[in-house]
Amino acid sequence: MSIKSGLKIVKKANPKIENIKEEKVEKKPKTKSVITILGIQGGFVDKIKGVVFSNFEHKADYIFENETKEYFNTLPQLIEKYSSYEIIPIFTEDAKLFNQEVLEKGYSDLKVNFNNRYFIKDDKNFEDIFKIINEAISSYDEVIVDVSHGFRHLPILMIVDLIIQNFQNTEKISKILFAKEIKKHEPNSKGLYEIIDLKEYLDLANISFILTTFEKNYTVASHIKSVKYEKLLKELNDFSNDLMALNIGNLFKTSDDLIKELDKIENISIETQAKNLRKVIENLINYDKNKMYEFYYNLSKDLFEKNYILLSLSLLYESTVLYIIYDIQTKNMDIYKKLEEHFKKIKKDSYIYHLGNLLKNLYKDYEDNKQVNRNIINQNEYKLLQNTHKNLNIKTLLQEINNKRNDLAHANSTKSFQDINKEVKNLIFKYEIQIINKK
Incomplete structure (x- = not known):
């Protein structure tokens, strides 16, 4: 075999691999629940008599999603409305007995599981109540919460927990249902309630x-x-x-x-x-277009106060360069205009960067400054610009800012944040003395 013909690499097929069919990964169905805090409105639980209703047949009207129906409380309504969801009651002993009786007496076709994981033994133990609520919410992908009923402070604790949960995962809690009173339900007067969604307030x-x-x-x-x-x-x-x-x-x-x-x-x-x-x-x-260095300085100072040290230094450096440009432009307008037109022509939108690169290096001799196009400005014109730059006395400040910026950008510093903060604060102070307070 000649070298020119090269080597022919034969890839052997692996029948085992080839015969493997791509398995379909089935997406796990979304788990959904309706969590409701149960109360005992419309009666009470007696230790001897058991559940006692004030008047079980005297029910209120509930408006939910433009439909009005009569219920004793919201539990049977939730079971009917959200048949595809798992209904999770959170309950005290009395609330469990009371609502079991409600379902058996008036809604025998509706069933709900009273899971002891969500049983509140002591309604004064806030820590345990929060644990129960957290467990109920965290067990499902999507949660609807009903806070229409509940014993004393329980709905309030639920709302507090929902605020925390919603901040952690805004998409988990889809609705917060509450029975808003339109007409009070009284012994001789039928009440009217509208089920509203409070989720918007959590978003707010x-x-x-x-x-x-x-x-x-x-x-x-x-x-x-x-x-x-x-x-x-x-x-x-x-x-x-x-x-x-x-x-x-x-x-x-x-x-x-x-x-x-x-x-x-x-x-x-x-x-x-x-x-x-x-x-x-x-x-x-807010800025003056003719004094962009001030805008960069103000932004640098603002970010420094918010502890964005490296960003602050970068802006302070650019502000110093922009000040050099501003000062030279002000005192050498004709020469500056020639340079500006030249850089705009060849560098387009980035012209100010390249112009600044030339002007910040004016401490160099005419022959040594590689940014100078000798067809644009001559040595005498360069000398005029150089004198303006020299009078600024800004070379040392610019180098100090640049050195500190590079030091932090390349993760070279081993100093504490407090020490770095102090050093940068000192550079801002020097900048203010040489530039801001000089005006």
């Missing part, structure tokens, strides 16, 4: 938390979902992503989009938080 609690924390750290908890405020969450995330990536060019657009969404909020529960965040965003992006 989450949105309130998001708006408040975003003002403090410009980040959004990614696991929180809301159908109603989906666009708001998107704009918050977009703004956060641009800011954390220092994508300043797009930050102005995403800030405008975010403000538009904040302006749409009319719900009194979160209106104040929305207005407060709007002011923060407006102040953050």
